[in-house]
Amino acid sequence: MSRHHPGETTPARSRPSTRRGYVLAALVLIGSLLMVWLYAQAAGEREQRLRQAAFVAQGGEIVMLLRQRLLHYELALRGGVSLYWSVARPTRRQWRDYVGGLDIERQFDGLLGLGYVPYLRRSDLEALQLAMRDDGEGLFQIRPHGAREVYGPILMLEPQTIGNRSAVGFDMFAEATRHAAMAAARDTGEVRLSAPVELIQRGRDGRRNGLLMYAPIYANGIQPANPQARRAAMSGWIYAPFHARTFIDSALAQLGAGEALRIVDVGEGGDGAAIYADADFTDDPAAAVLRHSETLDVYGRRWRVDFQSAVAGDGVAAGGYSADLRAIIVAGLVVSLLLFAVVMALAHTQSRAERLAEAMSESYRRSEQRFRNAMLYSGSGIALIDGSGRIVEANPALARIVGVAPGALAGTPLATGFVGPAAQVALTGEHAGPTTLQLRRSDGDIRLVELVHTPVPGDVGSEVAALVQVDDVTDRLRAEQEVRQLNRTLEARVEQRTRELTLANHELESFAYSVSHDLRAPLRTVEGFSRLLGERFAGSIGPDGQDYLARVRNAANRMDALIDALLKMSRITRDPLQQADVDLGRIAAEVVAELRQGDPGRTVEVRIEPDLHACGDPALLRNLLQNLLGNAWKFTGGRADARIEFGRDPQAGQTPGRIALLVRDNGAGFEPAYASKLFRPFQRLHGADEYEGHGIGLATVKRIIDRHGGTIHAEGGVGQGATFRFTLPAPGSDGHC
Structure with missing residues (x-):
């Protein structure tokens, strides 16, 4: 027999302990879930009873609203009956005034109108037709045609809408459903409703299904005591047509019930003709909805009103739990799971501790091996x-x-x-x-x-x-020492070259000003003496001499202008840049306005794209646009349909921090093979006799673009215009440069 030490734990003894922990965790989970389920069942049944009671009460409120709406219609009918009793037979104008005073569209929503239907025997009909013809109303036609003992045609129906006018002349006594309601009103002396019928007028939804309400009128305004006497004294009916859907919607508008509703006219025989039904009303017994029905006796008809809560998906109405109860159930489930997790965690503690000790031992062994390998191969x-x-x-x-x-x-x-x-x-x-x-x-x-x-x-x-x-690190430190020595040598050379370049720039600037001053003095002398020679000795030198002197003066003035252009171009590369957010569209508009003012006789179509902003020196960018737009203005001078465009370049890709622009015209253009010469000083592709200029403008543009770190190139053809595409720095997202 084998023996174990007291502190020794064997796998055979640890497995039952672990199983007991798992069983305990499962029992805790099952018990807590069972308690949550029992509580949810009881609370859910209680909430369902409360919801059903509230649902039934709301159904009663809806039935009351339907009764009130029908009573409202009855009052309008009885007012018409009183009018007929007071004047025997009102004229059309009197009837129209009465109905207009009721303001049916606002006060009786859903009612299509009020009409008068006479109770006519065959001889009475002929007398009525003769009387209406004598009054100038023409022959009164009755539909459907045919000889009958008694007629009940619609004689007057107000307001006179298109549908109401088409109903006049229809013999309602000839149609079975209408006949039954009219006869019931005649024999009982009370207001009566018809079964569902197809109306002549269409409702707001385009349908004709509706109801008719009739109030009887007796001769002399006295209601006889028995049905036989009532038939003998019958004079006619006041009736009101209304569409079922409009009637229901107007009655329930102030309630906003949010329930599905169906109304069925069960009649005396229980045939169940539908009057109204919501689209989401369902007869599916499996649908999780609340249901309730009430019977409503109205004006000789019996209606069954079926109520139904919203279909499944609406938490409370669909038979689900309320938000509070759901929260309690969720909390109970969470607590159950937490208890299960705690017990399960306790059951796993010993197993995890053993696995952790084994993993730590293995980790220590691997760490030792990694350290040994690092030592060996480092x-x-x-x-x-x-x-x-x-x-x-x-x-x-x-x-x-x-x-x-x-x-x-x-x-x-x-x-x-x-x-x-x-x-x-x-x-x-x-x-x-x-x-x-x-x-x-x-x-x-x-x-x-x-x-x-x-x-x-x-x-x-x-x-x-x-x-x-x-x-x-011997070799590395020696190499670093050599690099530092080389850097010091390079820095000394750069400093020396910088000093030489600065000195050369100063000498070039002094030379430019000296040359401009030294050249201008003899030019002014040549121009001045040429002018005096032409003025004082004009008669002696003759026309050819005058022409030669004019050419000398023009050449001197042109050379003076070239010296000014050279000085301006030298200042562009000399002055420091003033960075700012520049509105290029506004500057372009100002430049074009100046060009139009200087040449008011021309008509040029200029398109400037809005919201064009760039970062740069405002003065230099204005100079750039003056040269580019001025060139376009100058070289479109020979076209009657001159057109200039300034905006973004649609062919350029998106480059971060840059904006691509173009200036395009439909002017004289240039030979594409000479495009590279455009930006050189004094390089002209057109003769001075064709277009004036010094050949400095595009060279100035190139220097301005270079100073802003951009690029520019030209495209064009002879007689096909020119396009200058260039890039400039763009403002940041915050609008600053």
């Missing part, structure tokens, strides 16, 4: 030292740096071979950063090494106190 020298500074273990890289065999370093002081007092400080410091020291190898060579000293915790009883990493 390119840096690594040594573990004890508290007295002796090497406990070293890798092959350190042996190569020191110049000894790999096994010869163990037990030797690490400080052996390092030169200088700084070595002792670096070797004994804690968390010492990289320190560059001199190391004398075993062959006597002095090397520069970078040393890092870091204390490390060792195992209990271990001699290891710190880790030292040594890297031979």
Whole structure:
């Protein structure tokens, strides 16, 4: 028989304990879920009863609203009966005034009108037709045609809408459903409703289904006591047609019930003709809805009103739980799951602890193996030292740096071979950063090494106190020294070249001003004496001499203008840039306005795209647009349909921080082979006799674009116009440069 020590735990004993923990967790979960379910069932039944009671009460309120609406219609009918009793037979004008005073459209929503239907025997009909013909109303036609003992045609129906006018002349006594309601009103002396009928008029939804309400009129305004006498004294009816859907909607508008409703006219025989039904009303017994029905006796008819809550999906109305109850159920489920999780966590504690201990042991073994591999294959020298500074273990890289065999370093002081007092400080410091020291190898060579000293915790009883990493940086430091020396040489050369360039610029500027001053003096002399010669000796030199003098003066003025253009172009590259957010569209509009003012006789179509902004020097960008738009204005001078366009370049791709623009015209254009010469000073592709200018404008444009770090190129053809595409810096998202 085998025996186990008291503290020893075997797998056979641990499995039943773990199973008991799992069973306990399952029992806790099942018990808590059962309690939540029982509570939810009881609370749900209680809420369902409350909802059903509220649903029935709301149904009663809807029935009351329907009764009130029908009573409202009855009052309008009885008012018409009173009018007939008071004047025997009102005229059409009197009837129209009465109905107009009721304001049916506002006060009796759903009612199509009020009409009068006479009770006519055959002889009475002929007398009525003769009387209406004598009054100039023409022959009164009755539909449907045919000889009958008694007629009940619609004689008057107000207001006179298109549908109501088409109903006049219809014999309602000839149609069975209408006949039954009219006869019931005649024999009982009370207001009566018809069964559902097809009306002549259409409702708002385009349908004809509706109801008719009749009030009887007796001769002399006295209602006889029995049905036979009532038939003998019958004079006619006041009737009101109304559409079922409009009637129901208007009656329930103030309630806003949000319920599905169906009204069925069960009649005396219980035939069940539908009067009204909501689109979402369903007879599906599986639908989770509340249902309730009430019977309504109205004006000789019996209606069954079926109520139904909203279909499934509406939380409370569909038989679900209320928000509060759902929250309680969810909370109970959460608590149940939490209890289950707690018990399950306790059941797993021992198993997790054992697995964790095993994983930590494996992790320690792998960590040790990784450290050994790092030591073995590292390119840096690594040594573990004890508290007295002796090497406990070293890798092959350190042996190569020191110049000894790999096994010869163990037990030797690490400080052996390092030169200088700084070595002792670096070797004994804690968390010492990289320190560059001199190391004398075993062959006597002095090397520069970078040393890092870091204390490390060792195992209990271990001699290891710190880790030292040594890297031979001799070659790297020498290379860095050479790079620094080369950089100092380059900086000196750049500084010298900068001074030379600055001096050259100053000399060029002085030369430009000196040349302009020295050239202008003789030019003014030539121009002045030529003018005096022409004025004082005009008769002596003759016409040819005058022409020669004029050419001399023009050449002098042209050379003076060229000197001004050169000075302006030199200032463009000399003055410092003033960066700002520039509205190019506004500047372009101002430039075009100046061109129009200077040449008012021309008609040019100019298109400027709005919201064009760029970052740059406002004065230089204005100069740029003046040159480009001025060129376009000048070279379209020979066209009657001159057109100039300035806006974004649609062919350019999106470049961050840049805006691509173009200036296009339909003017004289240029030869594409010479496009590269356009931006050179004094390069002209057209003769001075064709278009005036100095050949400096586009060169100025090129310098302005270059100073803003952009690009420009030209496209065009002879007689096909020119397009200048260029880029400029764009403002940032915050509108600043």
